[in-house]
Structure formats: structure tokens, C-alpha cells
Amino acid sequence: MAGPLAGINIIEFAGIGPGPFCGMMLADQGATVTVLHRPGRAPDPRLALSRSRKLVEVDLKSEEGIQKARDLVRNADGLIEGFRPGVMERLGLGPDVLLADNPNLVFGRMTGWGQYGPLAQAAGHDINYISISGALHTFGRAGDKPTPPINMIGDFGGGGMMLALGMVSALLHAKTGGSGQVVDCAMTDGSAALMAMIFDFHNVGQWKDERGVNLLDTGAHFYDTYETSDGKYISIGSIEPQFYAELREVAGLTDDHDFDAQMDPRQWSVLKDKLTVLFKTKTRDQWCALMEGTDICFAPVLSLAEAKEHPHNVERETFVEVGGHLQPAPAPRYSKTISDRPKLPG
Template sequence: MTGVGHDDPERPRGPLSGVRVLELAGLAPGPFAGMMLADHGAEVLRVDRVAAVAAAGDTPRTDVMDRGKRTIGLDLKSPEGVAAFKDLAAAADVVIEVFRPGVAERLGIGPEDLHAVNPRLVYGRMTGWGQDGPLARTAGHDIDYIAVAGVLSMLGRAGGPPTPPINILGDFAGGGLMLAYGVLLALFERERTGRGTVIDAAMVDGATTLFAMFFDSARTGLWGPRGTNLLDTGAPMYDTYETADGEYVAVGALEGPFWAELLERTGLTGLPSRGDPANWPAIRARLAEVFRTRTRDEWQEVFDGSDACVSPVLSIAEAPHHPHNKARASFTDVGGVVQPTPAPRLRSSPPAPLTPATRLHDLTSWGLDESRAKALRDTGVLA
């Protein structure tokens, strides 16, 4: 798959090499989608506010989700800025837009505006509620989207309130990741049709899709009230337990052989049958008692290399130092910031060295010659 322009000779190649992405600056989901594309070779140009770029100067951006990108500032409220953005879009394959419905159209950079100058453009729209529906133009956050999706009601312990899992399900998994997936679908479709399309990536839709299996289970009665099921802390063999040092271990011994190995390594005997949910409280109490007899690291040694499915609950600071993560190089240092390496991994395109985001000074390859760029800078439209 080839893009409209030429590859940046300085950036590492990858499966998306040659694909050019214009990312309009916004909150987490849009930048995350751009990061996913940049991680695999796309040339991502982040378009931010002039004031933000001018204030940052030439200092590389160490924000994890801006890694591998280039940045400019553009005043999209001025006719000159809109015209410049259209020229950039003419040289792009993808636009990532993160405004409320109707805002891009009012600015003059909506899908129809940009398809007029580039019919092959993939226009990705990232919102919480989607481009239509009664809530489309209202404000919201991750917690609101997963609430209406039916997802939040399923999260939390029995007898407690619904517990939001920070903003992973709506913003990142249901939002940014789904948008990146949509971009790949649209680029693949363009190879057959020769034309771009518009992606309506709504976090409420994405969150619902992630929980497809559970909607069916709830319908058939296989999934009960919050916190009473096999995978939502209802079962003692799938939960976390405090250790002697106030840390935690995670237990996921669902299958019989794994459960047998857990019992052998902990020395627990005489437990009632775990097949009867009525016995779960008693089993949980015995597990909690035994796990409090040793520290987290001591339990890690006990279960090291076993199939008992017991793991230490590590902090974000600790995770990069775990032997497995170190062996796989699952984390890397970019500009002094330790962060996850790109995922997933392609055998033909191993993760390339990452760089912090930097300013893009030469826009010639994006369709703006230097004299025009200078005029825009002089009038404060471009930074």
C-alpha cells in the first residue's frame, strides 16, 4: 500500500510506510490512534494550535502518544489556515478529526471539503457518541459512554457500585484503537475502489463491541449480576489476594489442572468443591489466609515457571523490570521516558527505534513551498 507522497527518508520503515496521516490535536483517543499508526511506519503530522506549538519551541515532545510524529501549529479559524490545511490534506492519505459533530464542517475542513481536493482521503472521525443520535452533540467522557453502552453496569464487586476501569474501555480500546482499526479497513477498501471514505468511530459503539460476548451470556442467563460471575471477582479462582507485605497477587486458576497446581504449591487441602458457587466464600477465605503468610515476591518464587496462573500484581514502575518483559523488550526508553514498545509485532517488521515528536519545519513534501510557509509564519497562521 503506497501513500500519496514520498516516504520520509529519516523515519523507520514499517508495514504502514508511505501512508501519510494528518492528526488534528485533541484528547487521548485521537492521539492514541495516531500513535498506533505511527508505531508501524505511518508518517503522522500532528496539527496543533499555533500558540501551543510556539510555546513549546523546538523542544521534542516526550508525550508517549506523540512519539514518532512531527508537529506544526496552524490557525484553522483563519481562511489562510484552512486553505493550508486543505493543501496538506491533498498530500495525505488519512485525516484524524476529533471535534464534536459539525465543528469541522463549520471550519471548512469537513469530509466533503477535503474530499473535494483529495477523493482518496480516508477521513477518520473520533467522538464519544458518534456523528448522529440524540446525544451526538452533547459533552461526555469515558465513564458516560461505557455507562450508556451497558458496559459499566458489569464492572465492580458484588454489593458495590459500578466501578469504572479508569478511561481504558471508552477512550482507548473502544475509541482510539477502533479508529486505528477503521483506518486500516478504509485503506484496504481504497485499494479496491480507488476512493476514500468517512469513518464514524464512536466510543459508545466500540465499548459495546468489546463486550459482545457478555451481551449474549447475559441474554442466555450464563452471566449474572455484577461481581457474582466467574471472571468478575465472583469466583475465588479468578481474583486478587493481599500478601504479607501489603502487595497483591493475581490468581487465574480457572481450569482443573491449574487449580490443582495452585493447591499443591500453596499446600491447601480439604477445600470444598469449587464447582458449587455456594462454597466460593469459604474457598476465598482460605486463599486469602494462605496468601497473607508470604510476601508478593516470595509467592512469585513459589509459582515461578508453574501453570498455576498466579502472578504478582506489579505497578507501572515495576513492570518494565519484570524478567519476562525485559526478555521481550516490552518496554523502551524514548527521550528519557520509559514506555511500551509498539504492539502487535510483525515478524517481517520488528519494532524500530522510537523518537519523541519534533517540529516539522519543511512542509515542501506536504504541498506547501517555503515562500508560502514563510508568509503564513509571518502572519502568525503557521508555527
Template structure:
């Protein structure tokens, strides 16, 4: 497994300069995606860190900050504003994830920034969007997915609605959508020479991720008798004898046919009906539950290892990096002692890379200011005055 993915290859966003106001969740994830693809991301952090650094750990453990340069700066200090605007004037993209109105109160709203840099792509990441009755309200991933109608789709067999934490609203519906919007806006800017503001709302992004489920809802095929909502016996997870789990998904008739054959269920009364006859599903599920419970996961993994029956082990985050496929693809890497996913997707000519480990708080404060043309004496004065701070290990 690779321990260092840094290389001299320039990604597709090489030369793009990003200013990211430190936040939590989707905003940092968006910045990470851009950094992975070669962008130069300057992270504006405050002394003491943020709630994100308390929750996920700061410094080298903050995976979402990999590849970024940390400038620790007091945004409320009178002398900070000119420094931040100088960064923004030379930037292509700005990312912020505060509630609506906060950036305006800080003096860095879209109007002020675009007046100084008309080509700037101003990315705004919120849960509810910049407008609407919920815009000023607080929320978290499950809340955004709930209002989008997506959390309800996470029910298993009529149980309580739920979904994998932070994936639907924060990361997929939020950070990923904002990165997509930024990529689109960067292309448009090449034609128009003008920047624009991106209003990325996690609740709306979550709904877009679930477009296929809304498709099934329109057809009257969602919930209770749907092949992919955990109702079908051939699209579910089953516990094995050792307490581990196996995922079973032979949706297509040809895969289902060989799946039944491998389990020696051809001719079995419970499996003699048609695959999509929902009246037989409860009995089939009971049988499969008992069958998979009779042997450890390794037995089932070996049994289906050479088939297209779509039966695969449910791996933990500890086990996944050691899977032969993930090793062959170098899908995970150890960066500064933290095991983490490598950049995706893969580009053939200008692939992404982890440019550097996550920075310590303020690790690049002096470097970033020097890049703006400030003298060492001026930088020292700003540090002494508390406008900027030197590296801190959280």
C-alpha cells in the same frame, strides 16, 4: 532496556500520509498507532497547546505524539485554510476528534476534503457518534462505557461499578477501533480508488470490546456466580503480607488442581467440593484471603514461578518494565527520558518502531511547509503573520 527504538526498518504503513488535527485521548492514540507502524503523521497543533497538553504534558512527555511531525498553525487565520487543504490533498488519512459539526464550521468537513482528495480516508472520533440524540453532548471514558453497558461489569463482589481509567471507552473502544477502521478502509481503497468517512463512536467500540460479556449475559451466567466477574475465589486478586497484591486465575480444572496442591489444600474441608460449586465460593475466598495475607508477595511469586497455575504478581507501572519477561521482549523503552510501551503487535518482516520522540509544539512547522513546496521567504512571511508558529517548549 532499550533507550532508543528508532531504526531504519520501514513499517507496514510506510508511505501512508496522515493529517491529524490535535485533540485529546483516543484521536492522538490512533495517530500514535499509525505512526508506530510507519505512517508519516503531520500533527496540526495550535499555539498554546490543547487541554491534552495541559493534562498529560506537552513536548517530549506527550507519549501519544511520538513519531509525529508538529505543525503549529492557526486554523482560524484566513491564510491557514489553503495550507491545510494542500496537506489534505496529498494525504491518505485524516484524523479528527472534535464534536460533530466543528470540522464543518472550520471549513474542513468530509464533503470539502473528499472533493479535493477523493481517495481520502476521513476518520472521525467521538464519544457518541456523528448521529443520535447524544451526538452533540460532552462525555468522557467512564460515561461512554456506562452507556454501553460495560462499566457495570466492573463491579467487584457487588460493589460500585468502575473500570481502569481511559482504557475501555477512550483507548480500546475509541482510538484502537478507529485505527482498525482506517486499516480496513486503506485496504478497500486499493480496490475501489475511493475514500470514505469513518464514524468511530467510543460507546459503540466499548460495547464491541465487551462482546464476550454480552455472550455470558445471554447465557444467564454473568454477575454474581460467574467465574470471571471476581465472584469466584480462583479468579481474583489477593493482598499479601507486605501490602502488595497477587492475581490468581486457575480457571481450568488442571490448573486449579495443581494450584490447590501447591497451597497444601488437598483434603481441606473448604476445598473438598467441586471447583464450580458456587455455594462453596464464599468460604474458599475467605480462606484464600487469609492464606495470601500470611506471606509477602515475593513468597507467592516464587511458589508459583514454575507452574501453569496462573498466579502472577500485580505490578505497578513503575515495576512492570523491570520484569524479566518484559525486559526480554523489550516491551518498554526510554524515549527522550520517558519510559513507555514499545509498538505492538509485532510483525515479523515489517515491524513497527518509535520513529522519533514526541515533537515540541511547532517543531516541524517550517519542515512541513517546505515539504509542500513553499519557499523559505514565504514560510518566513507566514510565521511573521502568525499563520504558523516555531517550536515552543510547553
């Protein structure tokens, strides 16, 4: 593999969700990632979360399989595992054993609750992990119940992405004179970290501890989605005064002085009602013709099927085909390092 992580070898114990996402991120950046999977349970080659990996069948219920895994890890820079706390130890593959074999090993552990704490051994999913971090409480409209943002915040933002950062940080430490160590990545911790700015806003009195009444949570009329006449949707984020002024000008609202009260939360619901009526007077494409590419901070809300066709995504190759299946392209991009295109696992 080519990329900024070329020459880094990672062993990934097969799992679901955030662990494989971390493996995908590292493989996308050029690391050689080898997935150890159960006999007859190779990862689905159609999935982005499986791409660009080497696959090795290992029976962790046998002594031979455990020894095979141990031998592979002995020559690796890092590993990724997403079992409940204690499972790797019971297999004889815990940090004490593997770090003794390989003192520079970065032992990446992906869990929901973390390796310790009162909930460490409990089952859970993204929706639960982001509940106790305060994140889920903030998602939803005023007067409605919390709305899970699918599993982006716990599994992938606060989980897989955070573990990828932890792995690269620990790998850099080990490569620059340090030693190997365990990376304890908990989705509760990660989702809390993602909420740093919102906690900041709350701490300085700029965020009410309730849903749908704040600047960025659909409380404001100038930061929301609106339905168009064809049943589709657009988004606006005209926060700054100059962007808000352009919204008013293009939308024909300059002479409506009710909109002068941009930052008065007492007026937001009334102004939102006006924008709701306004945006239903044209189709999504008509609004795009007027607003897309301006400083209004505007975009059409595209479906999964539509996203790949947008001219901006097409030019940047935001989506790629891997084995005939459409997948998001690796991110981020580098000015000098050219990474390989994703490929099927094998």
C-alpha cells in the same frame, strides 16, 4: 518511518486522549503522521501519545490556516479528528469538502457518542460513554458501586484502538480499488463491541446481570487478586481444571475438600475467604517463587514503577525510553517487518 504502514500518510488534528492514541498506533506501525496543532500549542514531547510525529503549526481560525490544512490533506491517505460533530464542517474542512479534494481520503472521526444520535452534541467523558454501553455496570465488586477501569475501555480500547482498526480497514479498501470514506468511531459503540463475550455469556445464561458474582468479575475465588503479607498483591486465574488442580497442589489445598466445589458459586465466598487468609501467610516474592511460571495462571500485581523491571518485560523490551522518558513499546510485533523505534515528535 519503517513498518507495515510505511508509505501511508496521515494528517492528525491535535486533540487529547483517543485521537492521539490512534495516531500513535498508526505511527508506531510506520505511517507518517503529521499533527496540525494550534500556534504555540505543540504536543508535549515527553508523552507517548505524541511520539514519532511530524509537527506543523496551523491556525484554524484564519483563512490561511484552513487552506494550509486543506492542502496537506489533499495529499494524505487519511486524517484523524476528534472534534464534536459539525466542528470540521463549520471550519470548511468537513468530509464533503475534503473528499471532493481527495476522493481516496479516509476521514477518521473520533467521538464519544458518535456523529449522530440524541446525545451526539452532548459533552461527555469515558466514564459516561461506557455507562450507556453496559460496560461500566459490569465493573466492580459484589454489593459495591460500579468502578471505572480508569479510561481504558472507552478512550483507548473502544475509542483509539477501534479507530485505528477502522482507519487501516478503510485504507486497505481504498488501496484495493475502493474509494475514500468517513470512519465514524464512537466510544459508546466501541465499548459495546468490547463487551461481546460478556453479552454472549449473558445470552446463554452463564452471566448474571450484576457485579462481582460471575466467573471473570471477581465473583470466583480462583479468578481474583489477593493481598500478601507485605501489603502487596498477586493475581490468580486458575479457571481450567488442570490449572486449578495445580493451584491446590502448590498452595497445599489438595486435602481441603471444600475446594472440590470449584464451579459452585454458592461456595465461592467461603473459598475466597480461605484464600484470603492463605495468601497473607507469605510475601509477594515468596508466592512468586512458588507459583510464577507455572500453569497456575499466576502473576504478581506490579506498580507502574515495578513493571519495567520484571524480567519478562525486560527481555521483550515491553518498555522503551524515548527522549529519556519511559514509555510502553509499540505493539504488536511482526516476524518480518522491522519498525523504527519510537522517537520524539518534531
